Amino acid sequence: MSLDTQIRASADAVPAPPRRKVSRRHRKDTIAALVFLSPQLVGLIVFMVGPLGFALYLAFSHWDGFGAATFAGLSNFTELFENPRIQRSAINTVWFTVLQVPGVMITAFLFALFMQKAGKMTNVYRLGFVAPVVTSSVAVATIWLYLFNPEISPINSALRSIGIPAPNWLQDPAFIIPSFAVVAIWQGLGYQLVMFMAGLQSIGASYLEAAELDGCSAWQKLWHVTVPLISPTILFLSITSIIGSFQVFDYIYVFMDSSAPDEARTIVYEIVQMAFREFNFGAASALAFLLFLVLLGVTGLQMAAQKRWVHYAE
Amino acid sequence: MSTLTRNIARSQEPRTRRRPVRPGKIILHLALATCAALMALPFLWMMFSSFKPLDEIFRQPPTFLPEAWTTGGYETAFAGADFVRGFWNSTYIAVTVTVVSLLTSTMAAYAFARIDFRGSKPLFMVFLATMMVPAQLTIIPLYIIMGWLGWIDTPLSLIMPASLFSAFGVFLMRQYIKGIPLELEEAAELDGASRFRVFTTMILPLLRTPLTALGIFTFLGQWNNFFGPLIFLNSDANFTLPLLVNQFKGQYGADWTSLMSATTLVAAPLLIIFAVAQRQIVDGIALSGSKS
Structure with a gap:
């Protein structure tokens, strides 16, 4: 310029x-x-x-990768809307997002608040939290395949020893999606923890001191000073983590291969199966487009709503 | 900067008065240490299980440390899949993509940040908009395009797209280049230095921190990538480590000792790097989000 x-x-x-x-x-x-x-x-x-x-x-085409593609009009889309398995997968995807996104954001925020007060030991504790972030999702899923196997799971063994009935994580339809969420929270926590800690660090101590002088309680300081000041971080993380959780795939594929039951399938899993198992490129692309539109819509809503709650420091 | 140092100075003031350790602090540290250990526990479980004989894995209640150590799992893992080859494939792809994409995205970022050309703004908006596109939407056409190019089942199918296109990289580096004061470059240009010289000798050296951050981010993403290799690679010889482990799981799924050995082999390199370079990696993660 x-x-x-x-x-x-x-x-x-x-x-x-x-x-x-x-x-x-x-x-x-x-x-x-x-x-x-x-x-x-x-x-x-x-x-x-x-x-x-x-x-x-x-x-908008019918094509299996060979020969010529034919114009399909909207039939790929109507096919998707009429398919009960896709509806189930969409519900599973939303259910996973509802469990995972708030789960990971709230825990990461709370741990970031506590870690702030941990002084020099922060670096040591952080090792445990961030290690899953740098690990491949395939290795993560393989480890949890072990931890979710009722015959050998140390988690189930621990639950039984304190008298809680242990679930059959990946076999019980009610527990499959929550199980995915547990793995995703474990792996995603460290990233958000780092982000929240960076956000908290940038808050000037003067704001909190002023609030303290005004006689604010710890809860009031948290709710009226800290949260508004890191609201840009909250917005950024909620946008990116919703986008990420709508695309969950790796865990399911490692847990279930290509034979996941209806209760475990998500939208991206359906896209991959339709495209690369059934070679129904048309319907798979249509579903991917719908996913894109939903992500655009959800992000657009968050951007529109930000004026009401996100506070940008000058 | 000055407020930051002032805050640091202020926060250090009370410490000189040497307050006694409060019980709240002890509880805080105990709780954090417990939670951090719980987070690390699955890794420890993986590692120790890889040294347990299979009958010990099925024992109830389970043992934490192996009672009878065995390396049989690792022997089966190395016999059952070529992990050395997989390690090489993963490293080759991740390093190539990291180096090339850092260069290409910083070059593009320089053009957007420093050169006034027609269409600069709309083109940059296009780059930004593509960040919203989910990978699943382009993977089907990419699969077909890779087929036309003859790149299916070659590392090129993974290297080329990631090396030549990174909207996030362009965006991040543009933010940093915009933050560099113009004066030096203007002086150099008046002295007749070409843009290429300005870029290589003045801009690049000043970007060491964000380049490291973006490099770490890119390398992690590529090394751990599962979706792309799963679609594009078919033959064992070309498999990356995540694909190899997934395949190994299909063949040795009931042999938990060997499966945990294979998983340890894949998880260990990055965990070791992370333990050594925690500061840089954590800073990299934080930095890559801070400008967004």
């Missing part, structure tokens, strides 16, 4: 050929920009915009 104004200023100072100088400079700039942008531009077109257009085309 300021470079541009400087050029314009110098062009004004020398009245002779100002236009040409600017335009030559501009052309040089455009070429330089193209050179710097070219690798990512190629990627944008070949691996993003192109595939997006292609996916839109597929959503």
Whole structure:
């Protein structure tokens, strides 16, 4: 910006050929920009915009990957809406999100509050919380396959020893989605903890001291000072974690392979099965589009609602 | 900056008065230590189980430390799948993508942050908008495109898209480049330095912190990626570690000793790196969110 104004200023100072100088400079700039942008531009077109257009085309086509695609109109979409298994998968996905997102956000926030007061030991405790974040979801799911197996699970053994009936996590239809949520919370907690701790650290101590001088209780300080001041972090995490939880797939695939029962299937699992097992590219693309629209809608709602509760410090 | 240092100074004041340790602090530390240990427990369970004979795994109540240590699980794991090859495949893909995508996204970010060209703003908005697109939407067309290019079942199918397109990387680096004061570059340009020189000798060295953060983020994402390799790779020789473990699980699912050995082999490298470089990794995670 300021470079541009400087050029314009110098062009004004020398009245002779100002236009040409600017335009030559501009052309040089455009070429330089193209050179710097070219690798990512190629990627944008070949691996993003192109595939997006292609996916839109597929959503309105019948195609199994061989031969010619035929125009399908809206039939891929009506097929999805009439399929009870898809409805069940959509409900499962929402149920997972309802359990996982608040679960991980509230625990991460609380732990971040406590960790703040832990001084030097923070680094030690944080090791335990963040280790699952850097671990591959496949390794995580394999570990939990063990921990959820009623024959060998130490969790079940511990529950039984204190007299609580141990659930059959991955076999009992009522427990499958909550089990996924447990794994997702365990793996996602560390990331949000780090984010919340960074957010809390940026709050000036003066605000809390002022609140204390005004005689605020700890609860009032938390609710009226801390929460509003880290509301941008809360918004960012709620947007990204809802998007992430709507796309849950890895755990289910490792737990159940390609034969997950209806009670365990989620939308992305359906997309993968439809596309790469049944080679129904049309319906799979249509479902992926619906997922995209829902994510856009949910994010849009959050952005619209932020004015009412998100507080940005100047 | 100055308020930050003032706050630090203020928070350190009471400590000089040497207050006695309050019981609340002890409870806090006990609770946090317990929770952190509980979080780490599944990893310890995985590791110790990988050294237990199978009959000890099925024992009730379960043992924590193995009573009879065995390395049989690791022998089965190495015999049942080529984890060395998988380690190489994962490393090769993750390192290549990290290096190339850091370069390409910083270059694009420089253009957006520093060069005034027509269409800059709308094009940047397009980059931002693609961050909303779920990977599942483009994976089907990408699978078909990779088939046309002949890249199915090759590392290229994973390396090329991630190396050449990273909206998040472009966005993050643009924020940081915008934060660098212009004066130095203007002086260099008046001295006749080319944009390329300015970029390599002035901009890149100043971006060490965000580049490290983005690099860690990219490497973790690639090393742990399951979805992409699952769709694009078919033959064992090309499998990355997550795919190998998943396949091993299908074949040795009931042999928990061997399965936990295989899982330990996959989880250990990153856990070790994390234990050594905790500060950098945690800072990287925090930084990558702070500008968003």
